[in-house]
Amino acid sequence: MPVLAQADLRLDAGPLDYALLAIYFAFVLGIGFLARRSVSSSLDFLLSGRSLPAWVTGLAFISANLGAIELLGMAANGAQYGMATVHYYWIGAIPAMVFLGLVMMPFYYGSKVRSVPEFLRRRFGKGAHLVNAISFAVAQVLIAGVNLYALAFLLNLMLGWPIPLSVVIAALIVLVYTTLGGLSAAIYNEVLQFFVIVAALLPLTLVGLHKVGGWQGLVDRVTAGPGGEEQLSAWPATELTGIENPVLSVIGIVFGLGFVLSFGYWTTNFAEVQRALSAKSMSAARRTPIIGAYPKALIPFVVVIPGIIAALVVPELAALKAGDDSSGIVYNNALPALIGELLPNGMLGIAITGLLASFMAGVAANVSSFNTVFTYDLWQDYIRKDRPDEYYLRIGRLATIGGTVVAIGTAFLAAGYGNIMDYIQALFSFFNAPLFATFILAMFWKRMSAAAGWIGLVTGTLAAVLVFVLAETDVLHLPGQGASFVGAGVAFAVDIVVSVAVTTVTRPVPEERLVGLVYSLTPRETRKHSATGENAGWYRSPVVLGIGVLVLTLVLNIVFG
Amino acid sequence: MAHKAGLFDLRLVIAVLFGVYGVVLTVVGLGFTDDADLAKADGLNINLWAGVGMVVLAVLFALWAFARPVVVPDAARTGREGPGREGSGR
Numbered sequence: 001m002p003v004l005a006q007a008d009l010r011l012d013a014g015p016l017d018y019a020l021l022a023i024y025f026a027f028v029l030g031i032g033f034l035a036r037r038s039v040s041s042s043l044d045f046l047l048s049g050r051s052l053p054a055w056v057t058g059l060a061f062i063s064a065n066l067g068a069i070e071l072l073g074m075a076a077n078g079a080q081y082g083m084a085t086v087h088y089y090w091i092g093a094i095p096a097m098v099f100l101g102l103v104m105m106p107f108y109y110g111s112k113v114r115s116v117p118e119f120l121r122r123r124f125g126k127g128a129h130l131v132n133a134i135s136f137a138v139a140q141v142l143i144a145g146v147n148l149y150a151l152a153f154l155l156n157l158m159l160g161w162p163i164p165l166s167v168v169i170a171a172l173i174v175l176v177y178t179t180l181g182g183l184s185a186a187i188y189n190e191v192l193q194f195f196v197i198v199a200a201l202l203p204l205t206l207v208g209l210h211k212v213g214g215w216q217g218l219v220d221r222v223t224a225g226p227g228g229e230e231q232l233s234a235w236p237a238t239e240l241t242g243i244e245n246p247v248l249s250v251i252g253i254v255f256g257l258g259f260v261l262s263f264g265y266w267t268t269n270f271a272e273v274q275r276a277l278s279a280k281s282m283s284a285a286r287r288t289p290i291i292g293a294y295p296k297a298l299i300p301f302v303v304v305i306p307g308i309i310a311a312l313v314v315p316e317l318a319a320l321k322a323g324d325d326s327s328g329i330v331y332n333n334a335l336p337a338l339i340g341e342l343l344p345n346g347m348l349g350i351a352i353t354g355l356l357a358s359f360m361a362g363v364a365a366n367v368s369s370f371n372t373v374f375t376y377d378l379w380q381d382y383i384r385k386d387r388p389d390e391y392y393l394r395i396g397r398l399a400t401i402g403g404t405v406v407a408i409g410t411a412f413l414a415a416g417y418g419n420i421m422d423y424i425q426a427l428f429s430f431f432n433a434p435l436f437a438t439f440i441l442a443m444f445w446k447r448m449s450a451a452a453g454w455i456g457l458v459t460g461t462l463a464a465v466l467v468f469v470l471a472e473t474d475v476l477h478l479p480g481q482g483a484s485f486v487g488a489g490v491a492f493a494v495d496i497v498v499s500v501a502v503t504t505v506t507r508p509v510p511e512e513r514l515v516g517l518v519y520s521l522t523p524r525e526t527r528k529h530s531a532t533g534e535n536a537g538w539y540r541s542p543v544v545l546g547i548g549v550l551v552l553t554l555v556l557n558i559v560f561g
Numbered sequence: 562m563a564h565k566a567g568l569f570d571l572r573l574v575i576a577v578l579f580g581v582y583g584v585v586l587t588v589v590g591l592g593f594t595d596d597a598d599l600a601k602a603d604g605l606n607i608n609l610w611a612g613v614g615m616v617v618l619a620v621l622f623a624l625w626a627f628a629r630p631v632v633v634p635d636a637a638r639t640g641r642e643g644p645g646r647e648g649s650g651r
Contacts, residue, residue, distance in 0.1 A: 016589065020582065027578050034569045056571060188571050195575055195618070199582070203611040211603040344598035346589040346608040350582065 009157045009333055011340045017349030024196065024353045028177055028360070031188045035181025042392040045182035046372040047114055048278035052184070054540075056191055057284065058291025061097075061275040062299075063190035066197060067362025068150045071303060071355070075338075076331035078300075078307025079317060082222065082231025083560060085307070089300045091258035094553045096266035097289040097296065098546040104267055105276060106529075107443050109285040111516045114277065116270040117377040123442045123517050124453030124509070131457050133377040135431055136270055137370055141403050144366035145410020151359035152411065158336055158352065167411045170356075174363050175404045178371075179397050183278055186361075186368040190275075193357040194295070200347075200354025201302035207342045208309035218305075221312050226322045231308070235561050256485025260492045264432030268439055271369040282529035286542040293549040297556060303335075310334040314341050367407065371399040433488035434460025437495035446518045450509055452502040460495030464488065572626035580619035586612030 039045045077085040113119045117136060121129035152166035177185045212218045223229045230238075236246035236253075266272060266289070276288035311317045314337045316327035329337065339351045375396045384391070438456050441448050464487045470476040471483035514521045529535065529542075538544050590609025599606060 016585075020585065023581060024578070027574065031574065037569075188574070191571060192575060192578065195579065199579070199611070199615060199618075203607050203614075206610075207602045207605055207607050210605055342602055344594070344601050344608060346586050347602075347611055350586070350611070 009329075009336050009340060010160060011158045011336070011348060011352070012345075013159060013348060013352060014345045016345050017352060020346075020349035021353045021356065024357065025173060027192065028173065028189050028357075031192070032177025032180040032185045035177075035185040035188060038184060039180075039182050039393075042375065042389050042396055043114070044184070045393050045396050046368075046375060047274070048182070048184045048187060050278060051280045052187060052278050052284070054279055054284035054287040054291055056187060057275045057279045057288040059194045059295070060187040060190040061272060061288050061292035062295050063194040063197075063361050064271055064275060064365035066194070066299070066358055067365070068147055068154070068355075068359040069362070071197075071358050072150075072154075072332050072335055074300070074303050075307035075310065075335040076333075078304035079311040079321070079334040080331045082227050082308055083233055083304070084231070084235075085304045086300045086556075086560065087253050087257060089296055089304075090553050090557060091253060092262045093266060093296050094293050094549060095258060096262040097293040098550060099263065100267045100273070100276075101286045101288065101290040101542055102546050104439070104443065105286045105289070106282070107517060107519075107522070108273060109277060109279070109282050110522070114376050115373050116268055116273055117373055119517070120438075120442070120453065121377070121381065123514065124450045127450060127454030128438070128457055129377065129381070131454050132435065133373055133381075135461075137373050137378065139431065140271065140366045140370040140373075141406045142410050144363050144370070144403065144407035146414055147359060147362045147366065148407055148411035149414040151356065151363070152415075154336065154355065154359070157333070158340075158355075163415055164412070167408060167415075170360060170363070171404050171408050171411075174360055174367060175401065178364055178368050178404075179400045182396070183274070183368050183372070186364040187275060187278065189364065190361045193361040196350070196357045197354045198302065200351040201306065203347055204339060204343060204351060205302045205306050205309075208306055208313065208338060211313055211342065212309055218309065218312070222308065225312065225318075227311075233561055235557075252485050256489055260433050260436070260488040261484065264434075264436035264488060264492070268432055268435040270373060271365045274369050274372060281535060283531070283535035283540065283542065286529060287540065287545060290542055290545045290549060293546075294552070297549060297553050306338055307334045310338040310341075314338060363407070367400060367403050370403045371396050374399040374403070431461055431464075433464060433491040434495035437492045438499065441496065441499050443517070444519050445503075446511060446514055446520055447503060447508045448499060449503045449506040451506045452499040455502050456495045456499030459498045460491045463494040464491035467491075570626050570630070572622045576619045576622040576626065578619075579615045579622070583612045583615030583617075583619055586615065588612075 038049070041049070043049055074085055074088060077088070108116075108119060111119065111122065113122060115133075117129050117133035120132050148167050148171055149163075151170050152161075152163045155161045155166040155170075156163050177189060181188075209215065209218065212221055219232060222232055225231075236249045238246055238249045272289075276285045279285040279288050311321050311334065314329075314334070316329040317331070317334060317337060319325075319327060320329055320331070336355070339348065339355075343351050375392055379395050379399070380387075380392060384395075434457050437460060438453060441456075442453065467476065467487035467490050468483065471487070476483070476486075511521055516522050531541070534540075586608045590606050590612050594606055594608060598608075
């Protein structure tokens, strides 16, 4: 967590605002109770019975990522760096999401695995599976705790609620609906949350733009401000990367953020992939990340732009940007500060609800992916095999409770040692880069051996940790985002090199076990999806939708480049 | 095995939530907005506009839900791709 801001961000929320918030909580819990009726097996509970339509899973896909740290962090980046922040949305997400839908989803969904670690078990056996299942499960409960703490911290700042009380209340609400309705409840609430966030941020953006005198006013004032004209264009983003040479900065963005970091996150993070696995058909599963990519391309307009506006109209932030930090405000408070500055009671309640919704959905995504990996990949595979399904449904519910309790503990730990949580988060983000390298080799190179699977993962992760430690101790001097770009890149390269080297000296996995998991051993028919009935029509074609969003992203880059 | 696919229609849930929010904000915008509120939002009656917008969103979702209701497919007749494996095994 960032250093606590001492500036007064207390919002004068009235009874009306609290009533709007209470209505939302009633809906969230109601969805949990309604969703419970459809849970009759562990697959229903942990994977929504693979029954959801593509628009639902697609919006949930994007919402699961639209958590607290993302929302506040990106508005903060907008306030500090300006338009360059859009790279986290455009090049840093869209290509990877399209790649997941078009290239990788046929293997994830087609092989009927129930989780990302399960794919590794089928492809490589136990070594790689255990490494991934344990690291993912631990990461998710810890990150859930970080999210809970961030939520409580914001509630304390905005409404004056005591931090321990907010942690427990928020955790209980998430616990109730995820334990009752499982993944369906989590996903349905994520869709609801998506609309509430937009309903909160769109009016905020419009009022903000009105305040600064429209788009032209924004352009004029940013140009005249301390950031200057370059904060209005996305490229070359030298401030963001911390790389002075513009050409190297662009290369850093494209390969570091656009390739290694983003592909690692979007294509192998089970909290995301799980949303697609719960879709009702192969076609819907492939469309899930691509449908999510459209709102992802447009969200920066209601997150980054308000961040930029906040740095203009909130006096304390404007002072901070000009170099005067005496008010104690930090960039992370840009969004709540702007809300307090511009929204009257009524919309204020919607805005608070939107922020809280975003925090809780983030926690729910962590918890609902944790319980699946714990139940199927750890408990069922290593502790109690071959029990009836009701047993695993019960374990899934208990894992949800246990995970939430650990997350509450983590949240209190985070309250005591803020910086430690920053490090934990940074470290976990490094797990994804080697994982992506392993998955690409696993899906497209049938020769890759079981030993290469786990050795590549472990050495790749260790390489990332090494870069991280060197950067933290200033042995390597990498300012800005440079350390995470380089760390991810090194991890990716080490994973590939080690995996190839180990494969050459070990036995390959027998080919008959790899059908459906590896490109060259999967018949074309099983990779294809049906295009009839409710999957018919060109506008439901994953390829057409994927190309459409890539073109949209390209146009946005040209217009705002 | 009989399996309930359509839980409850999420589109109606969204319509009801935003219907309530929209009506409340519209009423507040029309009847309970003083000059201080207006000045805060730079002269815009944002509650009114946001309220109207939410009502429109609610109507659109309601129309969609009624125009294309969720059909619980008869698994025996429509041999669709997708689910159908038993959940318990591997």
